[in-house]
Amino acid sequence: MFSPHGPTLRELAAQALSSTRGGYDLLAPKFDHTPYRTPDRVLDAVAGALRPYGPFRAGLDVCCGTGAGTGLLRALCRERVTGVDFSAGMLARARTAHPPAPGRPETHWVRADARALPFRASFDLAVSFGAFGHFLPAERPALFAGVHRALVPGGRFVFPLPAPPRVGSAPYWQLWAFDTAMRVRNALWRPPFVMYYRTFRLADVHAELSRAGFTVRLDPLEEFGRDSGGAPRCRLVTATRR
Ligand SMILES: C[S@@+](CC[C@H](N)C(=O)[O-])C[C@H]1O[C@@H](n2cnc3c(N)ncnc32)[C@H](O)[C@@H]1O
Numbered sequence: 001m002f003s004p005h006g007p008t009l010r011e012l013a014a015q016a017l018s019s020t021r022g023g024y025d026l027l028a029p030k031f032d033h034t035p036y037r038t039p040d041r042v043l044d045a046v047a048g049a050l051r052p053y054g055p056f057r058a059g060l061d062v063c064c065g066t067g068a069g070t071g072l073l074r075a076l077c078r079e080r081v082t083g084v085d086f087s088a089g090m091l092a093r094a095r096t097a098h099p100p101a102p103g104r105p106e107t108h109w110v111r112a113d114a115r116a117l118p119f120r121a122s123f124d125l126a127v128s129f130g131a132f133g134h135f136l137p138a139e140r141p142a143l144f145a146g147v148h149r150a151l152v153p154g155g156r157f158v159f160p161l162p163a164p165p166r167v168g169s170a171p172y173w174q175l176w177a178f179d180t181a182m183r184v185r186n187a188l189w190r191p192p193f194v195m196y197y198r199t200f201r202l203a204d205v206h207a208e209l210s211r212a213g214f215t216v217r218l219d220p221l222e223e224f225g226r227d228s229g230g231a232p233r234c235r236l237v238t239a240t241r242r
Pocket residue numbers: 020021024036037038062063064065066067068069084085086087090112113114115128129130131134
């Protein structure tokens with residue numbers, strides 16, 4: 001699947017029948033050859049938007065996986081960068097992909113559940129890429145509260161948020177079909193694999209971040225263009241700890 005180095009269909013099926021964490025442990029060796037790894041184009045756009053506000057002191061990559069966002073933080077932060085994820089397999093790959101290097105900040109890998117982040121006022125920048133679909137809406141307050149706790153006052157939690165596809169378009173139905181299949185799978189099979197594309201909606205997320213103590217700002221990421229009505233296809237969400 002995806003490329004000669006990517007997972008086979010059988011391996012993807014085994015992953016999909018595991019828990020979220022177990023599934024990523026299985027996928028880890030081939031994860032960077034799947035489209036689930038955040039593409040460099042997205043990382044570059046976010047780095048470009050953050051650069052004018054840097055350099056930052058210490059950065060946190062929430063649900064770092066194999067370290068796509070951690071690499072970005074290593075270029076933007078001076079002192080220390082931390083990647084946190086609950087999959088030991090993904091963290092092992094991240095550690096190999098981002099070894100210590102002269103001129104780069106010290107880098108730590110922490111195995112923890114993002115719903116109970118173990119940090120307090122330690123970072124001035126937190127990012128997250130490609131992971132919000134793994135959290136049920138009811139779990140987001142704990143996630144956002146943990147990021148808020150992890151940041152110093154004035155610290156920023158930054159992530160890209162693509163606009164949802166137009167209702168009735170082909171991508172709309174693809175995501176709808178994926179989420180429906182996941183709901184059926186999770187109703188019939190234990191342990192659950194939590195991944196839904198259509199639950200992380202801007203209006204809800206904006207309100208939840210505000211309730212968690214953030215001031216929220218939205219900026220278009222112009223690299224991804226605009227739809228026919230002029231709305232940005234992708235926004236950068238910057239939630240600043242009040
Ligand atoms: C699609 S991958 C994205 C990885 C990376 N951020 C990227 O953009 O390439 C999602 C990651 O979220 C992690 N994850 C999902 N739920 C988590 C949780 N509750 N706590 C910590 N990590 C979690 C998974 O282990 C996986 O590494």
